[in-house]
Amino acid sequence: MSKVLTLAEALRRHVPDGATVVLGTALECLIPFAAAHELIRQRRRELTLVGPISDICFEQLIAAGCVRRIVAAWVGNVQHGAAYAFRRALEQGIPCPLEIEDHSNFSIALALEAAAQGVPYLPTRSLLGSDLLSTGSRARVAPCPFTGVPLVLVPALAPDVAILHVQRADAAGNCHAWGPTGVSAAAGKASRAVIVVTEELVDPAVIRSDPNRTLLPGFLVTAVVHQPWGAHPSPVQGHYNRDHPVYADWHARSASAEGAVAWLDEWVRGPRDHSAYLAKLGQARLDRLRPGAAKLAEPVDYAC
Amino acid sequence: MTRPYTPAELMVAAAAREIQDDEVVFVGMRLPLLAFCLARSMHAPGAVGLFENGVVRDSPAQAFLVTMSDGPNVTGALWCTEMREVMGLMQAGRVTLGFIGGAQVDRFGNLNTTYVGPRGGALRLPGSGGGSDIASLARRHVVIMTHERRRFVERVDYVTSPGHGGGGDWRARTGLPGGGPSAVITTLGLFRFDPVSREMVLASAHPGVTVGEIRAQTGWPLSVAPDLGETAPPTEQELAMIRTFDPEGFWTGARR
Numbered sequence: 001m002s003k004v005l006t007l008a009e010a011l012r013r014h015v016p017d018g019a020t021v022v023l024g025t026a027l028e029c030l031i032p033f034a035a036a037h038e039l040i041r042q043r044r045r046e047l048t049l050v051g052p053i054s055d056i057c058f059e060q061l062i063a064a065g066c067v068r069r070i071v072a073a074w075v076g077n078v079q080h081g082a083a084y085a086f087r088r089a090l091e092q093g094i095p096c097p098l099e100i101e102d103h104s105n106f107s108i109a110l111a112l113e114a115a116a117q118g119v120p121y122l123p124t125r126s127l128l129g130s131d132l133l134s135t136g137s138r139a140r141v142a143p144c145p146f147t148g149v150p151l152v153l154v155p156a157l158a159p160d161v162a163i164l165h166v167q168r169a170d171a172a173g174n175c176h177a178w179g180p181t182g183v184s185a186a187a188g189k190a191s192r193a194v195i196v197v198t199e200e201l202v203d204p205a206v207i208r209s210d211p212n213r214t215l216l217p218g219f220l221v222t223a224v225v226h227q228p229w230g231a232h233p234s235p236v237q238g239h240y241n242r243d244h245p246v247y248a249d250w251h252a253r254s255a256s257a258e259g260a261v262a263w264l265d266e267w268v269r270g271p272r273d274h275s276a277y278l279a280k281l282g283q284a285r286l287d288r289l290r291p292g293a294a295k296l297a298e299p300v301d302y303a304c
Numbered sequence: 305m306t307r308p309y310t311p312a313e314l315m316v317a318a319a320a321r322e323i324q325d326d327e328v329v330f331v332g333m334r335l336p337l338l339a340f341c342l343a344r345s346m347h348a349p350g351a352v353g354l355f356e357n358g359v360v361r362d363s364p365a366q367a368f369l370v371t372m373s374d375g376p377n378v379t380g381a382l383w384c385t386e387m388r389e390v391m392g393l394m395q396a397g398r399v400t401l402g403f404i405g406g407a408q409v410d411r412f413g414n415l416n417t418t419y420v421g422p423r424g425g426a427l428r429l430p431g432s433g434g435g436s437d438i439a440s441l442a443r444r445h446v447v448i449m450t451h452e453r454r455r456f457v458e459r460v461d462y463v464t465s466p467g468h469g470g471g472g473d474w475r476a477r478t479g480l481p482g483g484g485p486s487a488v489i490t491t492l493g494l495f496r497f498d499p500v501s502r503e504m505v506l507a508s509a510h511p512g513v514t515v516g517e518i519r520a521q522t523g524w525p526l527s528v529a530p531d532l533g534e535t536a537p538p539t540e541q542e543l544a545m546i547r548t549f550d551p552e553g554f555w556t557g558a559r560r
Contacts, residue, residue, distance in 0.1 A: 027357040027387075028373035052356075052387065053433050055371075076430035078333070078371050083430045090428045102418065105356050105434040106391040106441075113388055125395055126440040129466040129478040131418070132432055150479035179378045180358035182387045234373075241375050295379055 002171040003224045004201065007038050007274065010223040014161050014193045015044060018068075022050040022112065022159040022191060024057050025184040028078055029237065030165040030177065031057050032197050034230035034274040040064040041269060050112075050159050052105045052183055053078065055234065056250050059085040060268070063260040065095040071157065073105045079244060080251040085260055094257050101136040107154045109183045114156035116189035123151040161222075162191035165231045166215055167238060169198040173221025174207040176214060179237035185215055193222040199239050201226040210300065229278050229286065240289040307511065309538050311491045312556040313546050314510055315448060316342060317538035318489045319403065322446050326350035327400045330390075330438050333372055334555050335448050336403030341365070341549045342542060354399060356434040358385040368551060391434070394441040397481065402442030404435045405449050408460045411504050411524045412474075413467025413485035413497060415439065415447060416460040423461075432464050439465035444486040451490035451521050458524040468502035492518045494535050503527060508535040 005013070015021055024031045036057050039047070046068045049058050053074040061067050062075075063085035076083030089098035103111070106126050114122040128150055133139055139154045164184050169175035175196050177184065188194045194216065201224070207214060233243035253259040271277040278286065309317075312335060319339035323329055331340045331353040340353045341364035352362045355372040360383035367376035378384060393399060406415035407429050417435055419426035438445055447467075449455065467485045468474055475484050484502070488495040494508045505527045509518060511534055519526050538546065550556045 026373065028371035029357070030373075072431065074431040074433035081430070083428070086430070087428045102431060104432040104436040105387060106395075106437040109387045109391060125479065125481045126391075126437045128440060128480050129463065129469055129474070130432075130436050130440070131463045132436055135418070135462075178384065179375075180355070180373060180384050180386075182357050185386060186388065235375050237375055237378050242370060242373075244370050247370075291375060 003173050003221060004171050005223045005225060007034060007197065007225045007227050008042070010195050010225050011035060011038050011042060014195055014222060015039060017044060018046040019160040020048040020050060021161050021163060022187040023163040024051040024054040025162070025164060025187040026180060026182040027053055028055055028242070029179055029235045030184070030231050031055055031234035032163045032165040032230060033057055033232060033234060034227050035163045035195070035197055036061055037268045037274065037277065039066055040264060050108070050157065052108045056247055059083060059250070059254065060264065062086055062089050062098060063095070063254060064264050064268070067098060068096070069099040069101070071101040071103065071108070073103045073108050077247055077251050079247040082251060084254045088257055099136065101138070102132045103137070104132060107139060109186060110154040111157035112183050112186040112190040114154065115158040116186045119156065121153040121155045123153055125151065127152045157190065159187070159191045161193040161195060162187040163195045163197065164188055164215070165197045165236070167198070167236060168200040168202045168206065169196050169224050170202055170204040170207050170218070171224060172204065172218035173216070173224050174204060174214060174218040175216055175221065176207060176210065178213060181215060188216045188220055194220055195223045195225060196221050197225045197227050197230045199228050199230065199236055212300070227274060230274065232281070238291065240286070241291060243289055307537070309543055310553070310557040311510070313538055313543060314535065315489050315491065316546050316556060317542045318494055318535055319446060319448055320346065320542070322487055323348045323351055323401060328352050328354065328398055330354050330356070330394055330399045330402035330442055331372070332403045332405065334405070337369060337372070338546055338549050338555060339403065342545050345545050346542065354390045354393065356387055356390060358387055358390055360385070360390065364549060368549070368554070370554070391437055394437065395481070397443060399441070400443045402438035402445040404438050404445060404447055404465055406435070406447060406465065408455050408457055409447060409449060409488065410457055410460045410467070412469060412471050412502055413447060413488060413504055414460050414463045414469065415465040415467060416462045418464045419462045421461060426461065435465040439467065439482070439485070440480050441482045444483045447485050447488040449488070449490055451492040451518070453521045453523055456522045468497060471502045472500070474502070492521060496529070498527070505529050506532060508533040510535045511537050
């Protein structure tokens with residue numbers, strides 16, 4: 001029961017116009033840029049994007065006109081701070097009007113976790129006294145029924161689809177991810193459909209060899225896409241490092257709406273698919289992003 | 305007068321001194337990350353750093369970092385986990401010190417990183433990230449920011465990350481578990497908070513900066529500590545260490 005699809009086909013099937021999509025769930029690493037770029041090529045519209053911080057992934061989807069609503073804690077360019085496309089959309093409706101539901105990182109995590117656990121909300125002591133509760137937030141302050149202390153109740157958020165980038169997965173969607181995973185597991189469990197984009201497509205025995213490494217078991221996964229370099233320019237531990245100049249280039253060129261469109265034309269709409277994008281980057285550049293000598297974990301013994 | 309360090313290097317050194325040995329620190333990016341690396345290498349070898357992406361480590365990364373999720377921050381970490389784990393530990397009171405930055409700060413240490421200007425016609429900033437959580441939940445936190453009059457305002461336009469609210473016992477009345485901001489480190493000086501009113505007080509001016517200059521860049525009548533001092537500049541050893549963590553001056557500015 002292989003769930004393997006091409007990236008284009010997986011997104012056509014599972015991310016319709018108007019969908020609520022959670023992505024960029026491991027913060028600055030494992031960002032599914034190849035999927036975001038393919039959504040731009042497929043001219044997806046009216047999306048709601050969910051994520052803690054998105055780095056420039058949300059910026060690019062916004063600049064391409066794919067997004068109607070953002071549910072996030074932070075939108076911008078981590079390396080440079082600025083959020084030109086986000087600002088243009090919110091302040092001037094360029095290229096289209098944008099709504100925002102403000103969160104903190106923890107409240108995004110809790111909203112997804114609540115959905116993952118099947119409860120209507122989870123309480124937190126964060127955000128009390130913050131104006132984040134007043135700009136588009138659905139969270140409410142209520143007293144604890146046991147102690148009376150004020151709590152913020154963060155309502156569950158169940159996206160239509162999660163797009164998660166991982167190091168390795170089998171054809172059934174059982175997948176391993178390592179390094180920090182942010183809200184990836186909660187996002188996968190909370191969403192109605194899960195697209196796993198993987199650097200390596202492996203035999204199920206590889207997953208079974210180390211079940212503690214599993215991010216999600218395959219029964220939660222809807223589609224598997226084998227897409228090496230699919231997180232570029234974000235880093236994937238053990239596969240490639242972060243390509244910082246891409247973020248600098250976006251920062252410089254997205255300062256104007258025309259510049260952002262030109263960047264997308266050159267790097268996203270120009271290349272036919274992710275392979276063409278990688279070819280445009282060039283092998284020499286990709287080689288420079290490869291990590292140094294392997295740093296393998298000590299094996300663990302699952303013998304019984 | 306030319307000084308052998310940049311303002312950012314002075315801020316990193318001052319921030320590092322806020323970290324005591326064996327503290328559990330919620331580390332942000334940029335200058336706080338360098339401060340954690342510096343403290344860990346100098347006077348706080350037992351400090352542990354938590355990052356909101358889920359990385360926990362007790363040693364400086366062995367290569368330059370642009371983000372907390374860069375490979376070198378993962379290699380040699382103690383724990384790579386989920387955000388809810390590190391945020392949950394902070395909510396449970398296990399994080400003694402957090403660092404955050406902001407675009408606007410007010411006299412009670414409330415921070416704004418969301419909207420600047422009037423509601424409706426405001427300039428939009430990237431948002432909270434983990435800032436509001438750190439400000440709410442860490443036992444205490446330190447604010448690091450550029451000191452300009454447009455940023456140091458009587459009352460922030462939007463409270464992204466709560467400081468001491470309207471002052472006094474506001475945090476306790478609001479139900480916030482963390483102790484709030486304990487210090488603000490700017491490009492001009494180091495500030496602490498009055499234990500009763502919780503108003504920001506100038507504790508030390510950076511070398512070469514006058515109280516008058518700081519007042520001119522502050523949008524409220526600034527209180528000055530009776531024992532006002534001068535912020536200690538970074539030592540040669542501290543500078544050398546900062547430059548190993550930021551060899552090109554990417555975060556700490558041009559100096560060569």
